[in-house]
Amino acid sequence: MSDAIMWVRIKYPVKEPEKYTIETNLKGEYIEEILSDYLRSIMGAGEDNSPAEIKDVYEINIDLDLENDSFSASSNTGNKGLRDGIVMDVLDRMSKAGPGAGSRYEIAKKAMEG
Numbered sequence: 794m795s796d797a798i799m800w801v802r803i804k805y806p807v808k809e810p811e812k813y814t815i816e817t818n819l820k821g822e823y824i825e826e827i828l829s830d831y832l833r834s835i836m837g838a839g840e841d842n843s844p845a846e847i848k849d850v851y852e853i854n855i856d857l858d859l860e861n862d863s864f865s866a867s868s869n870t871g872n873k874g875l876r877d878g879i880v881m882d883v884l885d886r887m888s889k890a891g892p893g894a895g896s897r898y899e900i901a902k903k904a905m906e907g
Contacts, residue, residue, distance in 0.1 A: 797859040798857070799818060799819055799827060799857040799859065800817060801816075801828065801854075802815065802816040802817065803815055803851075803854075803879065804816075804851075805850065805851045805852075807848065807851065808849070810886070828855070828880055828883065828884045829884060831855050831857070831864050831866070834863075834864050835873075835877060838873070840874070841872050841873035844871060844872065845870060845871050845874075846869060846871035848870075851868060851870050851876075852869050853866065853867075853868040854867045
């Protein structure tokens with residue numbers, strides 16, 4: 794993956810959304826900013842009438858290409874509205890956690906390190 798790509802991976806357990814995890818190559822303090830910028834970038838993108846997939850855990854991948862300042866996103870939700878609603882919920886939970894809400898990122902990072 795290019796150094797010009799910043800990425801965020803969200804795992805969101807439906808029955809316990811407070812236990813979401815984030816993996817990323819960003820510093821923790823930048824996660825909220827990037828997620829907010831992503832949501833602003835998709836405003837007015839139109840409706841997605843695709844049926845939502847029913848999963849126990851949704852996985853969302855958001856990439857920011859710094860070379861052309863563009864976002865791309867993929868998920869196992871089956872529907873962009875569900876995907877973006879989950880991103881909004883995670884962002885809301887992070888903002889309620891207060892300053893340094895990248896702590897969820899730190900937890901995930903420590904878990905990955907073993």
